[in-house]
Amino acid sequence: MTGPDSEFDLIRRYFAEPAGTSPDVRLGIGDDAALLGVQAGHELVVSVDTMVEGTHYFPDHPPASLGHKALAANLSDLAAMGADPLGAVLSLTLPSVDHDWLAAFSRGFLALAEQASVPLVGGDTTRGPGAISVTVLGQVPAGQALRRAGARPGDRLVVSGALGGAAAGLAFEKQRRAQGRPPDEESPDCARLFWPSARLALGRGLRNRARAVIDISDGLLADLGHLAAACGCGARVDWSQLPVDPLLEGQPEEMVRDCVLAGGEDYELLFALPPTEPLELLSLSVRTSLTVIGEFTSGSDIEVVDAHGARLDVARRGHDHFAG
Amino acid sequence: MTGPDSEFDLIRRYFAEPAGTSPDVRLGIGDDAALLGVQAGHELVVSVDTMVEGTHYFPDHPPASLGHKALAANLSDLAAMGADPLGAVLSLTLPSVDHDWLAAFSRGFLALAEQASVPLVGGDTTRGPGAISVTVLGQVPAGQALRRAGARPGDRLVVSGALGGAAAGLAFEKQRRAQGRPPDEESPDCARLFWPSARLALGRGLRNRARAVIDISDGLLADLGHLAAACGCGARVDWSQLPVDPLLEGQPEEMVRDCVLAGGEDYELLFALPPTEPLELLSLSVRTSLTVIGEFTSGSDIEVVDAHGARLDVARRGHDHFAG
Numbered sequence: 133m134t135g136p137d138s139e140f141d142l143i144r145r146y147f148a149e150p151a152g153t154s155p156d157v158r159l160g161i162g163d164d165a166a167l168l169g170v171q172a173g174h175e176l177v178v179s180v181d182t183m184v185e186g187t188h189y190f191p192d193h194p195p196a197s198l199g200h201k202a203l204a205a206n207l208s209d210l211a212a213m214g215a216d217p218l219g220a221v222l223s224l225t226l227p228s229v230d231h232d233w234l235a236a237f238s239r240g241f242l243a244l245a246e247q248a249s250v251p252l253v254g255g256d257t258t259r260g261p262g263a264i265s266v267t268v269l270g271q272v273p274a275g276q277a278l279r280r281a282g283a284r285p286g287d288r289l290v291v292s293g294a295l296g297g298a299a300a301g302l303a304f305e306k307q308r309r310a311q312g313r314p315p316d317e318e319s320p321d322c323a324r325l326f327w328p329s330a331r332l333a334l335g336r337g338l339r340n341r342a343r344a345v346i347d348i349s350d351g352l353l354a355d356l357g358h359l360a361a362a363c364g365c366g367a368r369v370d371w372s373q374l375p376v377d378p379l380l381e382g383q384p385e386e387m388v389r390d391c392v393l394a395g396g397e398d399y400e401l402l403f404a405l406p407p408t409e410p411l412e413l414l415s416l417s418v419r420t421s422l423t424v425i426g427e428f429t430s431g432s433d434i435e436v437v438d439a440h441g442a443r444l445d446v447a448r449r450g451h452d453h454f455a456g
Numbered sequence: 457m458t459g460p461d462s463e464f465d466l467i468r469r470y471f472a473e474p475a476g477t478s479p480d481v482r483l484g485i486g487d488d489a490a491l492l493g494v495q496a497g498h499e500l501v502v503s504v505d506t507m508v509e510g511t512h513y514f515p516d517h518p519p520a521s522l523g524h525k526a527l528a529a530n531l532s533d534l535a536a537m538g539a540d541p542l543g544a545v546l547s548l549t550l551p552s553v554d555h556d557w558l559a560a561f562s563r564g565f566l567a568l569a570e571q572a573s574v575p576l577v578g579g580d581t582t583r584g585p586g587a588i589s590v591t592v593l594g595q596v597p598a599g600q601a602l603r604r605a606g607a608r609p610g611d612r613l614v615v616s617g618a619l620g621g622a623a624a625g626l627a628f629e630k631q632r633r634a635q636g637r638p639p640d641e642e643s644p645d646c647a648r649l650f651w652p653s654a655r656l657a658l659g660r661g662l663r664n665r666a667r668a669v670i671d672i673s674d675g676l677l678a679d680l681g682h683l684a685a686a687c688g689c690g691a692r693v694d695w696s697q698l699p700v701d702p703l704l705e706g707q708p709e710e711m712v713r714d715c716v717l718a719g720g721e722d723y724e725l726l727f728a729l730p731p732t733e734p735l736e737l738l739s740l741s742v743r744t745s746l747t748v749i750g751e752f753t754s755g756s757d758i759e760v761v762d763a764h765g766a767r768l769d770v771a772r773r774g775h776d777h778f779a780g
Contacts, residue, residue: 168499168500178577259508261508279483
């Protein structure tokens with residue numbers, strides 16, 4: 133029976149966008165599958181990311197932010213490949229049908245989808261423990277995708293924006309909870325946590341410029357570890373150069389270090405820029421602040437040094453949902 | 457910390473296929489996203505399907521079958537669009553890391569992936585309540601995708617294979633459980649339940665022949681309802697013509713009717729064939745038994761009639777994970 137709360141109708145009701153939002157979408161929600169056009173001479177880019185209630189978000193996480201964030205995390209992977217978004221599919225598992233929640237969630241999801249030109253083309257809803265799985269599709273001119281492998285010793289290590297803001301937001305959010313106050317999605321000190329951005333324009337700008345790229349979803353040191361390993365390099369990070377998020381101003385040194393080096397969900401891009409590539413021009417053209425925070429080295433060590441070159445003792449930490 | 461059980465390593469360890477299994481895969485598991493080629497003049501087909509522990513499968517469902525089934529259900533959506541598989545991404549949420557389970561699950565998944573030429577190109581593992589989400593990608597010559605809309609009154613209603621086998625298997629499986637016996641993935645009476653096939657060759661064969669196509673995942677009457685609604689038609693089903701799965705031989709009439717009309721997970725294709733299109737040739741060319749089980753009508757009713765044309769009183773039922 134296809135009733136008002138049926139699987140079929142929930143997707144139709146909350147997530148079907150007006151037809152014709154993108155010429156690439158030949159067939160959207162409602163058939164066995166969606167149909168998309170991929171431009172000639174391009175490669176298809178695909179990535180999946182799942183957020184699980186209790187692991188990645190609290191049951192009372194503001195739903196509009198959750199919809200936004202589930203898509204933003206995936207768009208960040210497209211950005212890290214230098215891709216243009218094509219479309220997304222959403223699989224939503226919910227303990228029950230809560231229409232207020234669904235309306236807010238879909239509002240957050242679809243607002244970002246429209247802003248980033250990534251139409252929702254398919255979906256699936258199921259009853260069960262809360263989980264949100266998004267698969268994004270993008271396209272990139274053939275051969276120009278940004279990969280993790282490719283940095284060489286001597287390349288500058290560059291990061292976009294500022295670091296530690298999402299982790300700081302999470303710390304503030306936890307303080308609020310400890311005080312018995314509800315989450316506040318409008319609070320400026322949680323803006324990076326609740327409303328992350330994906331660096332899509334920067335990703336496009338790095339095509340044919342950066343030698344290796346990753347997005348920071350698991351923390352600077354963890355993702356730098358992945359990047360360096362893929363390149364067969366080591367890396368040296370200059371602590372004094374790191375762009376610390378303004379949210380962390382006046383916080384204890386230990387918290388700052390923890391948020392900046394190991395905080396997840398900043399969704400900034402971390403990349404290797406050859407010495408010949410002008411940084412300032414790139415920064416201007418993509419309208420994003422870019423900071424050289426160190427360099428790639430021969431060997432395999434990841435080290436963090438202070439302004440005098442002395443090695444800091446830092447644990448290499450980051451989000452890891454099974455080891456954690 | 458990227459330890460032996462980390463998110464990163466689980467995908468690498470159990471699901472990374474040897475490089476170069478398909479010329480379409482330019483970059484597989486291990487970067488921020490995968491890269492695929494889509495042939496010129498083709499459209500991209502994308503579909504997602506999630507199975508949740510407790511809703512779609514028991515915690516002790518044999519893991520190799522589960523891996524197979526999660527992919528097969530998605531491939532069936534590609535078949536229903538007439539698409540050729542390109543690749544799949546898998547998001548796996550697990551309560552804990554059980555290496556025996558993972559080894560068996562990935563064996564089942566990858567065996568079907570190889571057989572159907574659909575390489576796994578990306579994945580994500582997370583700790584949490586059990587859930588398996590698969591997104592499949594395929595390609596189809598532009599303009600030739602099979603859609604749900606398009607049938608006209610007078611078109612023959614055709615189904616592939618036999619119906620009710622998966623539901624019968626589930627009934628037998630429940631009997632076994634009631635008797636305290638463990639699930640047996642080798643049992644012939646659960647073959648349709650544990651090892652479903654997707655009708656990919658038939659789907660390809662229906663391009664430019666069928667006017668409207670859907671796969672039967674929610675039960676004959678439920679999916680026929682979707683098909684007829686998309687076409688703005690009604691349909692008449694002749695009960696005496698329905699291809700009943702041999703597993704149901706000798707079972708009570710009520711069980712047979714329930715399994716054949718409302719049983720889910722058969723993954724056969726149901727389609728509208730214009731009167732001019734020869735059925736026998738098609739059946740031979742795709743090596744699949746095809747049965748005319750009724751016709752599309754004007755109006756909007758779905759009715760089931762007996763051999764004398766008398767209308768049978770059947771409830772329109774089917775799987776619906778929220779209404780159920």
